[in-house]
Amino acid sequence: MMLVERVGDARLPTVHGEFRVVSYRAHDGHEHLAIVEGDPTGTSVLARVHSECMTGDALGSLKCDCGDQLAHALRAIAVEGRGVVVYMRGHEGRGIGLANKIKAYELQDGGLDTVDANTVQGLPVDARQYDVAAAILGDLGVESVRLMSNNPVKATGLVEHGIVVDALVPLVVPSRPESEHYLRTKIDRLGHVAAT
Secondary structure (H helix, E strand, O other), X not given: OOOEEEEEXXXXXXXXXXXXXXXXXXXOOOEEEEEEEOOOOEOOEEEEEXXXXXXXXXXXXXXXXXXXXXXXXXXXXXXXXXEEEEEEXXXXXXXXXXXXXXXXXXXXXXXXXXXXXXXXXXXXXXXXXXXXXXXXXXXOOEOEEEEEOOOHHHXXXXXXXXXXXXXXXXXXXXXXOOOHHHHHHHHHHHOOOOOO
């Protein structure tokens, strides 16, 4: 079974630089993007697998670091002159969906952390899979990556599906009072690397 189908490939001028954007349709019906700088074929490609975050990416939420991480990754591949950001739809709220994530926000406002706000709803802590992201990277000719992430699970997920991870490159983004507890929980309970 083919995991992804390449649908479109166009120029994408942004505030971070001019990229190429490649759209994909996955076997599960989700549509994803690869934002590409330069020629991504080969090894040691600077890359990020970015989980969709409507509140952080589109609305500028200060409760998470997602929007800042996306902007940082796009700037980094523009400066490097070669790289890929794979934008994964369907990964909202670590895979629980937008409505459930907003309910988790409500529970966090009541004192729970980001992990317990999922489990109290009977949802997994993290439901994301990385087979499609690996297939997109493979379609672009990427053999190995320097993965921009603070989450070692993303690296493991890519390796399990054939993409070599040469290094984990921490994403250092500003901590704000609104996101401090969330970021600390990701380090303490989810094993994220402290980005200092």
